[in-house]
Amino acid sequence: MASGVSAKMIRYYEETGLIPQIKRSSSGYRVYSDRDVQMLRFVRRARDLGFPVEEIGGLLALWRDKSRHSSDVKQLATERIAELQRKIRALEEMASTLQTLANSCSGDSRPECPILADLEKDERLAKPRHRPEPTAAR
Amino acid sequence: MASGVSAKMIRYYEETGLIPQIKRSSSGYRVYSDRDVQMLRFVRRARDLGFPVEEIGGLLALWRDKSRHSSDVKQLATERIAELQRKIRALEEMASTLQTLANSCSGDSRPECPILADLEKDERLAKPRHRPEPTAAR
DNA sequence: CCTTGACCTTCCCATGATGGGAAGCCCCAT
DNA sequence: ATGGGGCTTCCCATCATGGGAAGGTCAAGG
Numbered sequence: 001m002a003s004g005v006s007a008k009m010i011r012y013y014e015e016t017g018l019i020p021q022i023k024r025s026s027s028g029y030r031v032y033s034d035r036d037v038q039m040l041r042f043v044r045r046a047r048d049l050g051f052p053v054e055e056i057g058g059l060l061a062l063w064r065d066k067s068r069h070s071s072d073v074k075q076l077a078t079e080r081i082a083e084l085q086r087k088i089r090a091l092e093e094m095a096s097t098l099q100t101l102a103n104s105c106s107g108d109s110r111p112e113c114p115i116l117a118d119l120e121k122d123e124r125l126a127k128p129r130h131r132p133e134p135t136a137a138r
Numbered sequence: 139m140a141s142g143v144s145a146k147m148i149r150y151y152e153e154t155g156l157i158p159q160i161k162r163s164s165s166g167y168r169v170y171s172d173r174d175v176q177m178l179r180f181v182r183r184a185r186d187l188g189f190p191v192e193e194i195g196g197l198l199a200l201w202r203d204k205s206r207h208s209s210d211v212k213q214l215a216t217e218r219i220a221e222l223q224r225k226i227r228a229l230e231e232m233a234s235t236l237q238t239l240a241n242s243c244s245g246d247s248r249p250e251c252p253i254l255a256d257l258e259k260d261e262r263l264a265k266p267r268h269r270p271e272p273t274a275a276r
Numbered sequence: 277c278c279t280t281g282a283c284c285t286t287c288c289c290a291t292g293a294t295g296g297g298a299a300g301c302c303c304c305a306t
Numbered sequence: 307a308t309g310g311g312g313c314t315t316c317c318c319a320t321c322a323t324g325g326g327a328a329g330g331t332c333a334a335g336g
Contacts, residue, residue, distance in 0.1 A: 007284075008324065027331060029284060038258055045257045050232040053322070063254050073253050074245035077236050084233040088226055094188040095222040098215050107212035115211050116201050119187075120180045145313075146295065165302060167313060191293070278336090285330070294320085301314070306307100 002032075003040030013043065018057055050084050051076075140170075141178030151181065156195055188222050189214075
């Protein structure tokens with residue numbers, strides 16, 4: 001695929017309505033116009049930038065809408081950035097905790113290991129943190 | 139669940155062999171020993187630290203093995219940190235690219251938008267980057 | 277003209293970790 | 307003993323993607 005999107009994914013995107021049905025030859029093969037290829041490339045690139053497929057629908061609509069407001073595009077991008085940064089923060093917290101544990105582990109032939117010791121702890125008693133909700137349930 | 143693991147997940151972990159089958163009462167209910175609860179808490183905490191379920195099997199084996207070497211535990215943790223950092227880097231690159239695009243977007247009522255303009259570009263011509271393989275295929 | 281191989285199509289299944297919901301038991305308190 | 311709130315299993319959905327089977331199609335070479 002010249003667009004960087006596999007045939008499987010094109011079928012999937014058509015099914016889910018992200019993209020319109022692509023024209024077919026008389027024998028059933030998909031025939032891609034230049035515009036189709038461009039659209040698929042657009043989708044591909046948006047995925048690479050972390051947009052969920054669902055949100056790409058909105059991007060495509062703006063892309064096609066010649067009278068769009070660039071503010072709408074910018075807002076989608078900004079929300080995406082915020083989401084990416086949320087994920088980054090979560091991963092960083094994991095890595096940092098693990099790093100602290102690993103640093104305090106001797107890493108030799110002895111069995112004592114603060115990493116394992118930490119893992120079996122009840123973390124709910126350990127860190128009060130913030131309260132998302134009355135955590136009673138769960 | 140006192141362990142922070144839902145019943146659904148316990149079933150799943152049993153099915154996939156991550157944890158052994160938990161004892162049942164005569165009527166089929168799971169009966170959790172203190173050790174079971176501790177084990178489930180261990181799994182939960184390891185998940186929270188980003189370990190894939192598959193790798194938690196190895197952690198559990200080390201946890202149970204009183205003659206383990208702490209170096210083995212530390213190695214798993216170190217690999218996990220590296221993996222987390224790989225993911226963080228990927229997300230940071232996405233966020234940074236998007237941020238650059240958003241910065242250059244006026245964000246007003248005009249339709250011109252460098253974000254959309256970038257998305258429809260063929261990124262393969264844009265960045266030579268590294269060469270993973272004769273990218274001919276695909 | 278017919279075969280062959282490469283490519284396309286659809287359909288079904290799998291991934292990883294989790295939740296939702298239905299149908300059906302079971303247990304305890306009233 | 308009855309009702310409500312456990313628990314159980316089984317099936318389906320998520321999200322984006324790939325694998326593979328079965329079958330149609332196309333172009334090139336004999």
